Structures are given as C-alpha cells and as structure tokens.
Amino acid sequence: MNEVLITLIVELEDRPGQLLKVLEPISKMGGNIVGIVHQRGKKTPLNRLPVEISFKIDSKKLEKLIGSLRSSGILVRSVNEVKLTATTSVLLIGHLIHTDISDTIQSIDIDGEAECVEMHVNMPEISGPSTAIVSISAAGNEKLKEALEKLREICRRKKITMIEPVNEDLV
Amino acid sequence: MIRIAIVGFGTVGQGFAELLERKKEEIRKKIGEFKVVAIADSKSSISGEFSIDEAIKIKRIEGRLRDDRKADELIDEVDFDILAEATHTRLDGGNGLNYIKKALKKGSHVITSNKGPLVSEFKGLMNLAERNSVKLMYEATVGGAMPTIKLIKRYLAFCEIESVRGILNGTCNYILSRMEEEGLPYEQILNEAQELGIAEADPTYDVEGVDAAAKLIIIANTIGVDAKFEDVERVGIRKITPEAFKVAKEKGYTIRLIAEVSKETLRVSPRLVPLSHPLAIKGTMNAAMFKTDTAGNIFVAGRGAGKEETASAMLSDLYDIYVSN
Numbered sequence: 467m468n469e470v471l472i473t474l475i476v477e478l479e480d481r482p483g484q485l486l487k488v489l490e491p492i493s494k495m496g497g498n499i500v501g502i503v504h505q506r507g508k509k510t511p512l513n514r515l516p517v518e519i520s521f522k523i524d525s526k527k528l529e530k531l532i533g534s535l536r537s538s539g540i541l542v543r544s545v546n547e548v549k550l551t552a553t554t555s556v557l558l559i560g561h562l563i564h565t566d567i568s569d570t571i572q573s574i575d576i577d578g579e580a581e582c583v584e585m586h587v588n589m590p591e592i593s594g595p596s597t598a599i600v601s602i603s604a605a606g607n608e609k610l611k612e613a614l615e616k617l618r619e620i621c622r623r624k625k626i627t628m629i630e631p632v633n634e635d636l637v
Numbered sequence: 638m639i640r641i642a643i644v645g646f647g648t649v650g651q652g653f654a655e656l657l658e659r660k661k662e663e664i665r666k667k668i669g670e671f672k673v674v675a676i677a678d679s680k681s682s683i684s685g686e687f688s689i690d691e692a693i694k695i696k697r698i699e700g701r702l703r704d705d706r707k708a709d710e711l712i713d714e715v716d717f718d719i720l721a722e723a724t725h726t727r728l729d730g731g732n733g734l735n736y737i738k739k740a741l742k743k744g745s746h747v748i749t750s751n752k753g754p755l756v757s758e759f760k761g762l763m764n765l766a767e768r769n770s771v772k773l774m775y776e777a778t779v780g781g782a783m784p785t786i787k788l789i790k791r792y793l794a795f796c797e798i799e800s801v802r803g804i805l806n807g808t809c810n811y812i813l814s815r816m817e818e819e820g821l822p823y824e825q826i827l828n829e830a831q832e833l834g835i836a837e838a839d840p841t842y843d844v845e846g847v848d849a850a851a852k853l854i855i856i857a858n859t860i861g862v863d864a865k866f867e868d869v870e871r872v873g874i875r876k877i878t879p880e881a882f883k884v885a886k887e888k889g890y891t892i893r894l895i896a897e898v899s900k901e902t903l904r905v906s907p908r909l910v911p912l913s914h915p916l917a918i919k920g921t922m923n924a925a926m927f928k929t930d931t932a933g934n935i936f937v938a939g940r941g942a943g944k945e946e947t948a949s950a951m952l953s954d955l956y957d958i959y960v961s962n
C-alpha cells in the first residue's frame with residue numbers, strides 16, 4: 467500500500483452535520499484524519515465555510531473518495547498531496563529504551579507533516595547507553611526545523627544526547 | 638624602531654621570541670627595524686641589554702628570567718610600542734586582562750594569544766584600544782595558524798557573515814577522528830591523546846567544549862554578535878560512544894565537535910557531519926566554514942595550536958599593525 471498525505475479543502479454550508487459528510491467517507495475508505503482547520507473568518511460569497519482537512523490514505527483510493535464526495539454534493543475546492551521532501555538524520559545517545567524510545571520519536575510527529583521514517587538502534591549491552599540513528603522527513607524545511615526543535619526539547623528532558631547534522635539547509 | 642615587550646614566556650611567548658629571531662631579516666625588510674626590549678614571566682623579567690637567545694637560555698635553565706622586577710612594574714616602567722601578551726588563559730580575564738589594559742592605556746599596541754581577556758571584556762577592550770588610537774590584535778586566540786580574525790576583518794569586511802561553523806579544538810577533533818577510525822571507546826582514545834601530549838591530564842577544558850566556546854565568543858564578537866560565554870549552549874564529547882560512529886557511518890556521517898554562531902544559534906556541540914563535508918577533517922586540525930551573503934561559503938583549515946603556529950599568527954598581527962594599515 468502506498469500511503470499518501472493529502473490536504474483537502476472543501477466548502478461547507480454553515481449548518482450542523484456538514485463536516486461529518488466529509489469525514490465519514492474518508493474513514494470508511496481507511497483514511498486517517500490528521501488535522502482539521504476551519505477557516506471561520508473566510509466565508510465565501512455564497513456563505514460557505516472553507517475547511518482544510520489533512521488525512522493519510524492509500525493513494526489508489528483517493529480518486530474514488532473525491533468522486534464520491536463530489537457526487538454527494540460536497541464542493542471540493544482543492545486536493546493536494548503533501549510531499550515529505552525534507553529529510554535529515556539525527557543521532558540519539560543515552561538510555562533510549564528505558565526512556566521509551568517510541569514516545570521520544572512520536573514527539574516529532576506534526577499532523578503527519580513530519581515523521582520518523584527510519585530508525586536504527588544499536589544496543590551494546592542492556593545496562594549501558596544505546597545509540598540510535600533516526601531519519602526524519604517533513605513537508606519542507608520549516609516543518610523539519612519544527613520537528614527537530616520538538617525532539618531537542620524531549621531529549622533535554624529525558625537526558626538523551628542528541629547529535630544534529632551540520633548540513634547547510636538540512637535537506 | 639619597533640620596541641616589543643613580551644609578557645608570558647611559556648610555549649607561546651618563547652615561540653614568538655624565537656620566530657622574531659629566526660625571521661629577523663625578513664621582518665626588517667617587510668615591517669622595519671625592531672627590538673625585543675623586555676620579557677616577563679609570572680615571577681621575573683628581563684629588560685635593558687639582552688638578546689632573545691640569552692633570555693630563552695636563562696629561562697630554560699633556571700626556569701625564570703634575570704631580574705626580580707614583575708610583569709606589572711615592567712609594563713609601567715619600560716617604554717615599548719607593542720605588548721605581546723601570552724600568559725595563562727583565565728575566563729575571567731586574569732592578569733592578562735590587566736596587562737592588556739595597562740598597555741593600551743599607555744598607547745601601546747597589543748598582540749595577544751590569550752583568549753581570557755577577550756572572552757571577559759571584548760567590547761571594553763576594543764573601545765579602550767580605539768580611544769587610545771592603538772590596535773588590539775588577537776589572531777592567535779582562535780584557530781592557531783588558521784586565518785580567522787583577519788579573514789573576517791579584512792577579506793570579508795564587506796560581507797554579511799550569516800554563520801560560522803568551525804572545529805576550534807584540536808584535542809576534541811583528534812579524539813573524535815581517532816574514535817571514528819579505530820572504533821574504540823572515548824576513554825581509551827583519551828588516554829592515547831594524553832600520552833601523546835595532545836590532551837591535558839585534566840581534559841575538562843577541552844572535552845567539555847569550554848575552550849571551543851571561548852573561541853566561539855571571540856569569533857561571534859568579531860562578526861558583530863554581542864555574546865557572552867554564558868550564552869553558549871555547550872555539550873561536550875564525553876558521552877559519545879563507538880557505536881555512534883558506526884550507526885552514523887551507515888548514513889554517510891561522522892561526528893565532530895562543532896562551534897556554531899549565527900543570528901539564532903550560539904552553540905558548541907557534537908554534530909553529524911557528512912563524510913564528504915570539508916568539516917569532516919581529521920587529527921588535531923582546526924577548520925571553519927563562513928557563510929556569507931556575497932562571497933558564498935568560505936572554508937579555511939590549519940593547525941589549531943602549537944608553538945610555531947601560534948607564533949606565526951602573532952607575527953601576522955605585527956605585520957598587520959604596521960603594514961596593512
């Protein structure tokens with residue numbers, strides 16, 4: 467399965483239950499909602515509310531989903547695939563397992579726009595410090611910086627040494 | 638006639654004196670006539686009639702100089718045009734700070750290899766020099782023989798320097814590059830470095846990034862970032878494991894202690910450096926990458942310490958005072 471991150475902007479009538487008409491089909495097709503942004507102040511001339519929904523879905527199912535949204539009367543303004551184009555690696559040294567490495571890694575997940583895409587842990591002995599190299603991908607450098615900042619914070623708290631890359635523009 | 642006083646007569650002070658002696662013909666041709674008129678260490682001094690060779694010989698044999706007069710009085714009482722200051726580094730400035738202030742107030746130029754005074758009072762000292770219409774030169778405080786300060790002030794004078802990232806401590810770089818090569822633990826390589834005289838018996842100052850942070854402060858102030866030592870976010874190299882190099886290598890990286898200054902950053906910390914990056918330098922070398930608006934990236938490297946290397950940086954300052962201006 468090739469999962470993609472999508473941002474969908476729809477225009478909804480301003481009355482209860484409208485959002486559900488969009489969310490339900492997404493869930494039914496196995497999509498995973500990661501964020502919803504109402505643009506309350508930005509009503510369209512036809513008095514509709516633009517809403518931005520981010521979700522992950524199998525790329526093969528996307529076309530069908532959009533089709534069924536449209537045929538149910540939803541006004542789809544735009545559909546965009548978010549590409550995690552910026553990638554970097556960081557090294558973590560410390561008691562990674564005791565301090566819950568998966569919690570550490572999850573801290574960088576920003577609405578699906580930054581995530582850990584690969585991890586390699588090296589644990590020489592149970593009681594000693596372990597080392598992990600973690601690859602992070604994000605939708606652009608800004609998101610990547612944001613993700614690194616979050617990781618830095620949690621590492622400080624958990625007393626993990628975080629070794630960041632020196633690369634020019636992180637990409 | 639340029640009259641030079643040397644205060645601090647250990648490795649660097651003696652190295653500078655020796656270099657003046659060895660290169661005297663070229664110095665005369667390129668700069669002018671000069672004479673070392675006084676030398677002081679922590680407890681004694683020599684002035685009046687003496688030769689450089691004689692002073693070095695006495696110092697080596699007796700561990701002190703000819704006269705009892707202390708550095709303090711010497712600076713007050715002897716006339717000189719340049720003070721070459723090479724006393725111990727103390728981050729609060731220490732005695733070196735007083736010597737430099739005295740000399741500047743007297744209207745003498747100062748060439749120093751000592752980070753302490755600049756780390757503690759960079760702005761104050763620069764203002765003092767300016768008020769007295771003299772120069773305070775400090776190429777030797779950062780990167781040894783590697784051109785850094787005058788590169789910024791002269792060659793990059795019209796560039797905005799967006800960031801500087803450098804390897805400013807040869808001891809750490811030696812330890813890390815040996816760990817990379819041998820896959821051995823930190824302690825073992827540290828012992829090796831101590832046996833080779835590359836690391837001190839108490840390596841804290843180097844391995845905790847204190848030395849690199851002090852140099853970073855000097856660079857920061859030179860490029861116009863008003864920063865103090867306490868502002869540096871500092872992480873040393875003690876916690877780095879051999880496995881760290883192993884997993885880093887799989888992704889094409891090695892690890893180096895990098896000092897970095899930019900508008901948002903002021904830190905000394907171990908960083909992943911791509912194996913093909915110029916900063917992935919080995920051994921006791923120092924290196925620095927300057928990111929500028931108009932000149933792109935500039936990279937320099939060189940020996941970061943050593944008697945002759947440091948002395949050569951001081952000599953380049955002497956040239957700058959008299960010739961470049």
Ligand SMILES: NC(=O)c1ccc[n+]([C@@H]2O[C@H](COP(=O)([O-])OP(=O)(O)OC[C@H]3O[C@@H](n4cnc5c(N)ncnc54)[C@H](OP(=O)(O)O)[C@@H]3O)[C@@H](O)[C@H]2O)c1
Pocket residue numbers: 644645646647648649650677678679680708723724725726732733750751752753777778781941942943944947
């Ligand atoms: N070595 C290098 O490669 C290198 C490179 C760059 C910068 N530096 C810096 O250059 C400076 C000198 O380094 P070094 O390696 O030459 O050190 P060193 O061999 O320990 O020499 C220090 C000298 O300073 C003298 N001194 C100490 N306290 C003094 C005082 N209160 N008044 C007058 N003299 C005093 C000492 O006197 P005694 O001889 O009586 O003990 C000694 O002659 C340091 O600040 C160092 O950080 C060194």
